[in-house]
Amino acid sequence: MHSFFNRNIKNMQKNLVIVESPAKAKTIEKFLGKDFKVMSSYGHIRDLKTKEFSIDIENNYKPEYVIPDDKKKLVSELKAEAKKAETVWLASDEDREGEAISWHLAEALKLDPERTKRIVFHEITKNAILHAVETPRNIDINLVNAQQARRVLDRIVGFQLSPILWKKVKPALSAGRVQSVAVRLIVERERDIHAFVAEASFRVIAEFILPDGLALLKAELHKRLKTKEEVYAFLRICEKATFSVDDISTKPLKKSPAPPFTTSTLQQEAARKLGYSVSQTMMIAQRLYESGFITYMRTDSVNLSDLALGAAKEAILKTYGERYYRFRRYSTKTKGAQEAHEAIRPTYIDNEAIGGTAQEKRLYELIRKRTIASQMADAELERTTILINVSGSKEKFAAVGEVLVFDGFLQVYREGTDDENEKEQENGLLPPVNVNDLLKLKDMVATERFTQRPPRYTEASLVRRLEELGIGRPSTYAPTIQTIQNREYVEKADKEGAERPYTVIALVNHKLSETEKREITGADRNKLTPTDTGMVVNDFLMTYFPDVLDYNFTANVEKEFDAIAEDQMEWTKAIDKFYKVFHPIVEKTAAVKTEHKVGERELGTDPETGKPVFVKIGRFGPVAQLGAAKVDDKDAPKPQFASLMKGQSIENITLKEALKLFDLPRTVGESEGKTVVAGIGRFGPFIRHDNKFISIPKDKSPLTITLDEAEGLIAEKRAKEAQRSFKKFDEEPDMEILNGRFGPYIAYKGSNYKIPKTVKEPKELTLEEATKIINEAGKKPAAKKQTKKKKS
């Protein structure tokens, strides 16, 4: 059938196929047979220089591409193999980046166009690959140009905005098309939260006794009451009212399964259901992919291959029966989706359980269930609503019950929710009643409820928002979240809630009573919160570069990239159009001279010294400054500085709070004849005693810590130190067995040696055994010593 592949069996490696990932290379090599050698490019092999701008503006934005050092060896290997091969098949992904990878390969390996073919396949099956090989094409230079435009635009934005921040705000900051919008989302959400005013209303719930005198029916007033007065007025009517069934209606409801996983939805569900962080999910998925258990994990496609659809159908029919199966094809609606891959699914859907770590098993199970459910029938429900009249009032109560008539896909999988209020209010079956039945009121309770402030973003919900806006790609969601935290624009923070009183008014046995209860509101754990730096940088960029920070900026430039890909626009023209507007603003902004630093705020005057007090972003973060810098007068006293404490913000710190910071470092007292000092250092609040530093825990402040508390911390630290040491050797004082962050290890003459897992009781290691471990470790390339800053 494919005689083509059977030719030249004796000549080895007539063909070289280059794909992007080694796992993929391994799989397709099996399908192609001996005439084909399959190698991997490991992603891009060329890029702009990392430390230079690398775009020649004068020369029509010519990019200067280089092969990164860590790719040089690989590229020379590829080159050598390409030279030997009769035909080189470039088989990178079909999207913009994939096309560019093929083009860079062709250029860097200096491939002969006559002997080079570009192929793509949409699924890794023998047929698909053989079909691809039979229908090769050339490199699509328009698509490549669209990628070059994308690359050059990102470099221009990133490398021209960041230096302005170094100058105006703080060194080593960064800005970019994706990360700056991510920060903006978080900053604006935080401001929305602070501006939010909760509105109160009363929710009225009544419990009725049915005519049989036994069954209870719980119903809620169809609207909320605004004020206490309204509640009292209504409850007084109810006190004397009769209640009757007004109407009973049932209507069928359907629920459909969620589509198969993309990178973004996998990250969201793994966070909701398994509690994994975005990067954790990606690491686990990578291992599943490399082990051959799932398809590629960086994708924006919800599409399943015909093969997978067939396998899912078979699995559903076999396990659940025909009624549970429904063929579904999903289409991707995300802006800017490129669909180079399939959705994330098990490679073999029959594979119910896999080997591996517990985490891998759980993620695999999640992926498998989601995939199967996506091809299953709708769940069918029946919702019954009973309306109840109140004599003397036009208001009605409603009791709602939902009954699952057919579980369908819910048998396998139910999608998680981010809404913490929506706690699966299970309205079960309602008791049987008839219209006009009279109901007896058991009790009625009006509870004051408040509107909810907008939620802070989690990593996963931020990814979802970015994807909705078409900003970022599956391969960058996790790194972007890392970057904005590394720059200290945002942090995962816990917020303590505040106590809020609320009123409950009850009508029981014809008696009205009012009680005040308390609840905690606004508490948050592990949510993305902007730092002062993040807010100052965001405000600065919003002032001078609103176009780049616009939520539609990416979507707009994507339209241009599409036009380039369709040969309707030259990529350099598109870049020129942007640059002609953007660069002058860069120049102008860099030249703006301001009396005060960006984001600086004057709080007032220190009543003791009469000096002004400022807060701003200093070289090391948020800082308070006492006294203005006198540039002209060299003899003038220098201003004093004090870092803000965690939890304080330059946005809202008061003069009084700021002045207190200058009390640090402060002498707490004397212990064992040595002074105890409290302060704030590079790593947060600390106390120092006998030249040893001890961190102050969150619940205490260096401003108020007492000598007693400090002595407690010192004792605690000593106890911990003692625990850290498992064993010391009298014969060899240089050797010690310690318990460290990564488990027990041997410290010997400045080096550390890991104790193999085979040792069950590290505490009982003998000197001989320990020496043996050290000697064996010495044979391998020696573990690097931690580079420590030398004190001079």
Add this chain to the structure above:
DNA sequence: CAGTGAGCGAGCTTCCGCTTGACTT
């Protein structure tokens, strides 16, 4: 690891998207 910062100046920092190792004291 730790009380940092306006004296001066050189040299450094930075983007987004493809992909995995080599590291783990």
